[in-house]
Amino acid sequence: MKTIIEPFKIKSVEPIHFTTEDERVGILAVAGYNPFLIHAEDVLIDLLTDSGTAAMSAKQWAGMMEGDESYAGARSFFRFEKAVKDLTGFRHVIPTHQGRAAEKILFSLMGGHGKFIPNNTHFDTTRANVEFSGAEAVDLPTSEGLQTALVADFKGNIDVEKLDAFIRDKGAGSIPLCMLTVTNNSGGGQPVSMKNIRETKEVLKKYNIPLILDACRFAENAFFIKLREDGYAQKTPKEIAQEMFSYADGCTMSAKKDAIVNMGGFIALNDDELSIKARNLLIMTEGFPTYGGLAGRDLEAIAQGLTEVLDEHYLTYRIRSVQYLGEKISQAGVPILQPPGGHAIYLDAKRFLPQIPADQYPGQAIVCELYKAGGIRSVEIGSVMFGKYGENGKLISPPMELVRLAIPRRVYTQSHIDYVVECILEVFARRNSINGYRITYEAPQLRHFTAKFEPL
Ligand code: F0G
Numbered sequence: 001m002k003t004i005i006e007p008f009k010i011k012s013v014e015p016i017h018f019t020t021e022d023e024r025v026g027i028l029a030v031a032g033y034n035p036f037l038i039h040a041e042d043v044l045i046d047l048l049t050d051s052g053t054a055a056m057s058a059k060q061w062a063g064m065m066e067g068d069e070s071y072a073g074a075r076s077f078f079r080f081e082k083a084v085k086d087l088t089g090f091r092h093v094i095p096t097h098q099g100r101a102a103e104k105i106l107f108s109l110m111g112g113h114g115k116f117i118p119n120n121t122h123f124d125t126t127r128a129n130v131e132f133s134g135a136e137a138v139d140l141p142t143s144e145g146l147q148t149a150l151v152a153d154f155k156g157n158i159d160v161e162k163l164d165a166f167i168r169d170k171g172a173g174s175i176p177l178c179m180l181t182v183t184n185n186s187g188g189g190q191p192v193s194m195k196n197i198r199e200t201k202e203v204l205k206k207y208n209i210p211l212i213l214d215a216c217r218f219a220e221n222a223f224f225i226k227l228r229e230d231g232y233a234q235k236t237p238k239e240i241a242q243e244m245f246s247y248a249d250g251c252t253m254s255a256k257k258d259a260i261v262n263m264g265g266f267i268a269l270n271d272d273e274l275s276i277k278a279r280n281l282l283i284m285t286e287g288f289p290t291y292g293g294l295a296g297r298d299l300e301a302i303a304q305g306l307t308e309v310l311d312e313h314y315l316t317y318r319i320r321s322v323q324y325l326g327e328k329i330s331q332a333g334v335p336i337l338q339p340p341g342g343h344a345i346y347l348d349a350k351r352f353l354p355q356i357p358a359d360q361y362p363g364q365a366i367v368c369e370l371y372k373a374g375g376i377r378s379v380e381i382g383s384v385m386f387g388k389y390g391e392n393g394k395l396i397s398p399p400m401e402l403v404r405l406a407i408p409r410r411v412y413t414q415s416h417i418d419y420v421v422e423c424i425l426e427v428f429a430r431r432n433s434i435n436g437y438r439i440t441y442e443a444p445q446l447r448h449f450t451a452k453f454e455p456l
Contacts, residue, residue, distance in 0.1 A: 004320040005317070006410070006414075007311075007313040007316075008057070017041050018375070019042055024042070027039075033455065034448075034451055035048060035367055035377045036448070043377040044375030045374070045375065045376045045412065045416055047377060047405040048379050055408075055409065055411050057305075057308055060260070060304045063300030064301055065297070066297075066300055067295060067298070072288055075296075076296035076300045079299065079303045080300070080303045081093045083302070083306045084306065087242065087245065090269055092268060092271075093266055093268045094275065094278055094282055095289075095290075095293065095294050096265045096292050097286060097293030098254055099214075099255075100125040100126075100254075100265075101293060102254075102265050103125060103129040103130075105278050105281050106177075106267060107135065109274060111132075111134060112133055114134075114135075115134070116174055117137050117175070118138045118163055118179070119137065119181055120139070120145075120156055120158035120179075120181055121181060121184050121185075121186040122186065123181060123186055123214065123216075126179070126252075140158050140159045141187055142157050143159075145184070145187050145190065148188075148335070148337045148351075149335070149348075149351075153193070154191055154196060154229075155339075156181075156183050156188075156190035156191050156192040158180060158192070160203055163178065172207035175209050177210045177249075178204055179214050180196075180248075181216075182216075182221040183220055188341050188344075188346050189342045191220070191225065191342065193228075193229050194229055194240070210249035211247060211249055212250045212251060213248045214252055215245075217257050218244060218251075218253075219310055220258065220318065220342030221244065221342065222237045222240040222244060223237050223319055250268055253266050253268070255305070258305075259302045260309055260409050261298065261305050263298055266292075318409065319342060322340050322341065322407050325345050328417075328418075328421040332425050332428070333428070334347065335351035343406055346381070347363075347366060347402065349365075349401040353434055356435070357436070358401060359383065359394075360435075361384050361436055361453070362382070363382040363384065363401045363403045364384050364453060365434050365435065365437055366427065367380050369434055370423060370427055374420070374426075376423055378404060379404050380403055380448065381400075382400060382402055384439075386398040437453040437454065439453055
């Protein structure tokens with residue numbers, strides 16, 4: 001087979017700013033060894049997130065000029081609404097400025113004290129919005145999903161048996177909805193199978209509990225189903241995505257991922273009454289229901305992006321380019337969460353730096369070394385992001401210590417990725433001489449964004 005190439009020509013470019021290793025050592029110290037506090041200009045290859053960092057197409061930019069900025073009933077809204085309805089089949093489509101705004105509305109209406117929200121794995125803003133409402137966010141991944149070295153097709157699945165048992169234990173009355181995050185971001189960008197979506201729906205149906213998809217990366221998930229699940233090889237990504245949505249009663253969406261735009265989101269629902277309430281909340285915080293925190297031009301770009309993201313050439317390139325990075329480094333012995341996910345590679349920091357205990361933040365150490373070695377920005381997903389303190393003040397760590405290298409959509413070429421590979425291998429070669437970190441400042445919530453560190 002020939003090389004899978006980027007399925008686009010580059011029409012507009014943005015220079016990246018080179019720094020020396022000495023400069024980066026200084027920049028890192030000023031930023032308190034926290035990549036969120038580094039100026040983006042001082043980053044050479046930015047793999048902090050795949051969210052809102054995509055390159056838009058010429059057609060999307062053309063749509064930006066076409067945007068109808070009328071306050072109410074804008075043409076752009078109807079184009080956006082049509083694109084979302086065509087894809088999801090949901091009756092009500094409500095734009096929001098990004099994914100977490102959709103979550104805030106959903107859980108303000110359906111969350112609350114004494115309630116439980118099961119999910120394969122909550123993303124951190126989803127969990128925060130559930131908890132802010134007073135409800136409890138419950139992750140029910142399969143045991144496969146927690147074994148980093150295991151290669152399996154659908155490690156993003158929810159444990160359907162555990163879900164059923166959980167509902168029986170808590171009572172259906174305390175579970176207002178169940179979510180499935182596709183792909184499972186906090187679980188390594190791993191896909192959820194169609195069988196798992198269908199079985200989840202069957203369990204929920206018995207108890208009359210609605211299923212809501214966290215659909216940020218629905219197209220990547222659909223493509224994995226096409227590649228890996230029996231019976232889907234001949235279907236188009238769009239048909240597969242439509243089937244995924246057909247089992248759900250609604251979705252929240254961050255358009256900053258699989259709608260390939262820099263800003264936007266929506267909530268889509270079948271429930272008429274709930275939608276009325278959602279629109280009323282929207283008006284208070286986001287805007288009138290035909291723009292909801294977005295400009296008309298943003299709605300145009302989302303409508304166009306939702307079509308482009310389902311193109312098979314795009315998805316072939318997208319999934320392959322992430323896999324390419326994963327293959328190159330794992331073949332050289334670097335421990336990664338297997339198999340490569342849809343939007344990111346996750347380094348397994350526990351196996352990369354076994355000499356550094358969790359309370360000295362091995363993931364953070366790798367993040368700092370990658371920045372020093374090559375100006376690469378990544379993010380720790382482990383004890384820094386999810387660590388909590390027990391009563392005795394001791395750190396309680398999450399099951400995995402990971403470093404995420406998220407690949408922005410259509411932004412970097414193969415040689416950028418080859419460079420990233422070289423830097424990772426350089427850091428891996430000197431892993432025995434890498435030390436841990438200590439936190440010198442932390443905020444009470446979501447500490448990873450603003451924490452400061454000191455090398456040990
Ligand atoms: N759900 C998932 C699965 C996500 O990955 C994100 C964002 C959100 C919801 C929230 O969407 O950012 O538009 O408000 N994930 C980004 C990331 C930030 O880096 O993974 P948002």
